[in-house]
Amino acid sequence: MTTAVPTRTSAPLGRLAAAEVRWVLRRPRTLVLLALLGLIPVALGIGIALTGGPGAGEDGDGPGLVAAVAGNGLVLPIAALGLALALLLPLTVATASADALAGEASHGTLRGLLLAPVGRGRLVVMKAAGVLAVAVLAVVVVAVVGVITGMVVVGGPSGTLITLSGTTLGLGEALGRVALVAGWTIGQLLAVAAVALAISSFTEHPLVVLAAVLGGLIVFGVLAAIPSLEWLQPLLLTTGWGAGTDALRDPLPLDGLASSSLRALVYLVLGVAVTVVRMRRRDG
Amino acid sequence: MGRRKWVGAGLGAGLVAAVGVGLVVAPAGAAAAPVLPPISPEDLVSSVMTAQRGPLAGEVEVDNALGLPAVPGAPQLANGTSTIRVWSGGEGRGRVAIPSPDGERTLVSDGTTRWAYDSQDRTATRSPAGDHQGPPEGAPGQDQDPTTAATQAIATLRQTSTVAVDGTAEVAGRAAYQLVLTPQPTERTLLREVRVAVDAETRLPLQLTVLAQGSAEPALQVGFSEITYGPQDPSLFTFTPPPGTTVRDGQDGGRPDGQQGRPEGERRTVGDGWDTVIVGRAPAREGGEQQQRPEGAPDLSALGTPVSGPWGSGRAITTAVATVIVTDDGRIAAGAVPQQVLTEALAQ
Structure with a gap:
């Protein structure tokens, strides 16, 4: 007990998380997905600018909110986030979550991490930080590209912004x-990511995570469409x-966003x- | 030990899920009935008539189980729940927002001009605020003593109904009296009960519930799910058409020839009270009907089931609270009654 006890026996959490984030962001698939996400508002904006000015959606042809973007550029980021939330954003976070645990397990590198003198809780925090970074970046990319495209291309x-x-x-x-x-979209994505991480921790096949998350979203969609299962809706x-869409109403109703x-x-x-x-x- | 941990974790997760979902799902209502001093129906109705309508904001929930047939072009009429946001500034000023998943219809009245804005096609319709646009309640009884009017109204109702103040309820977090109208047993009607919840303090009708025969669930419930009394932001009651909006002038507002616009000679009523049947004549059903129908009006000719009898033949449209028969020779009979009462009225 008299020997000098080192004051710190483990690396600070921030450094671990930063290392993980750097590692995640260097993956080509992450970058490709982020680039694809950035393309959504650009494609939407160019499409709307080319085909329709204000009032072009007279017969309501656009899919929902997209019609409201014409001549009203700042709606574009919100419409793009809504579109991407349907599938592409969950796919992005599910990919990151799948790589975080199941991917490491499939490469056999998770064993090394589990054996390393890093607490298991800290390991989860570190992995979650990587997924969080991807989720935040993905949403920020769509929003920022959306705002720029909306102001420059759609005008x-x-x-x-007309509400x-x-x-x-x-x-x-x-x-x-x-x-x-x-911010609200990030919250929804984190919920998807947490479930994906949980699945990821049970398997060593990253594809299982992707299939489970995307399949789950589709099943949720089907369940929501069955009238006799209406009681299930609050759980989905x-x-x-x-x-x-509520953010485009004035005065802003917060009920839907909050619930x-x-x-x-x-x-x-x-x-x-x-x-x-x-x-x-987990043993490895 | 490992197994115990798993069970613990499972229980914890289940608890979190239950609490969380409970928080999300928990309905605001279902509270104990508040205790209020007793009041007679006459006093309640007259206080509703005299009450000052101050500014308020709220959410109105429409729970529709009328069983109307699906009419193309008017999805709001079908069964379901919808929420409407309302603001009232008093003095005829008001704002109503009817949200849809990817759009909104907004109605704004600043007391002199009414605007209707539709975000889907970005059109704003302007019309002068007519007398009939004032708050519907309080319009009658303006010229006579409200107490007398209320007594008279209730006396008339008592000929065919039981009128009672049936306890209290909590509606939108407000203590409310329940005014209940029940048809006399001799009345042949589809309706079982009509309930109006009246705010005990402000005497504003908060909720209307229509219950039909043979169903425990309300056929129609319209009421505040949230209400706040107090001054509202005056900018809510002004409307400036945003750039890029098509502005139309609608003199008659969005109200096509309503009940009042119809010449009286075409209509007669059979019976009184709850089993009143209105027999009328449909607008000309000649070949030009297709062109004359205003754009967007649903085509009713394909609805209902064919019926026939000594009175002729036609189609019967049955809903939870009303029946309509449209005969092939253009007569219409409607009422909150079973089909048999309609056919008797048509035969007269």
């Missing part, structure tokens, strides 16, 4: 609404995914809890 009434309620918001408030939707994560965020929180807590418990017991 609008001098930097303002669905027919009111006009200034640039600052419009960007605030975009940021709100972006995807139920509240239309709430992003879907709460639902996402439940999924998040469950996913993280299962992941931590499983990783504490």
Whole structure:
């Protein structure tokens, strides 16, 4: 007991997380997915700018919100986030989650991490940091590219946003609404990511994670479409995914955004809890 | 030990899920009935008539189980729940927002002009605020003593119904009296009960519930799910058409020839009270009907089931609370009654 005890026996968590984030962001597939996500608002914006000016959606041909983007560029990031949330954003975080644990296991490198003098809890935090970084980056890419494309390509009434309620918001408030939707989308994605991480911790095949998450989303969609299963709707994560549109209403209704965020929180807590418990017991 | 841990983790996860989902799902209602001083139906109705309508904001939930046939072009009529947001500034000023998944219809009235804005086709329709656009309640009884009017109204209702204040309820977090109208047993009607919840403090009707025969669930429930009294932001009650909007002038507002616009000679009523049947004549059903139908109006000719009898033949449209028969020679009979009462009225 008299020997000098080193004050720190493990690397600081921040450094671990930073290393993991650097590692995740260097993966080509992450970069490709992020680039694809950035293409969504650009493609939407160019398509709308080429085909329709204001009022072109007279017969309501566009898929929902997209019609509202014409001549109203700042709606573009919100519409693009809504479109991407349906499949591409969950795919991105599911890929990151699959690589985080199942991918390491399939390469046999997870064993090394489990043997390393790093607490299992810290290992999960580190892996989760990588997934979190991907989720945040993905949403930020869509939102920022969306705002730029919306203002440059689609244009609008001098930097303002026309809400669905027919009111006009200034640039600052419009960007605030975009940021709100972006934050809300990140929350929903983190719920998906937590569940994906939990699945990832049980398997050593990354494809299982992808299949489970995307298949799960499709099953949720099917369940939501069956009228006799209406009672199930409050339990489904995807139920509240239309709430992003609420940010385009004025005055801003927060009920939908809040309840879907709460639902996402439940999924998040469950996913993280299962992941931590499983990783504490995992042998390799 | 490992197994115990797993069980513990499972229980914990289950608990979190249950609590979380409970928080998400938990309905606001289902609270104990508040205790309020007793009141007679006459006093309640007259206080509703005299009450000052102050500014308020709220959410109105429409729970529709009327069983209307699916009419193309009017999905709102089909069964389901929808939420409408309302703001009232008093003095005829108001705002209503009817959200849809990817759009919104907004109605704004600043007391002199009414605007209707549709985000789907980006059109705004402007029309002067007419007298009939004032708050529907309080419009009658303006010229006479509300207490007398209420007593008279209830006396009339008592000929065919039981009128009672049936306990209290909590609606949108407000203590409310329940005014209940029940048809007399002799009335041949599809309706079982009509309930109006009246805010005990402000005497504003908060909720209307229509219950039909043979169903425990309401056929129609319209009421506030959330209400806040107090001054509202005046900018809510002004509307400036945003750039890129098509502005139309609608003199008659969005209200096509309503009940009042129809010449009286075409209509007669059979019976009174709950089993009143309105017999009328449909607008000309000659060949030009297709062209005359206003754009967007649903085509009713394909609805309903064919019926026939000594009175002729036609199609019967049955819903939870009302029946309509459209005969092939253009007569229409409608009422909150079973089909048999309609055919009797048509035969007269």
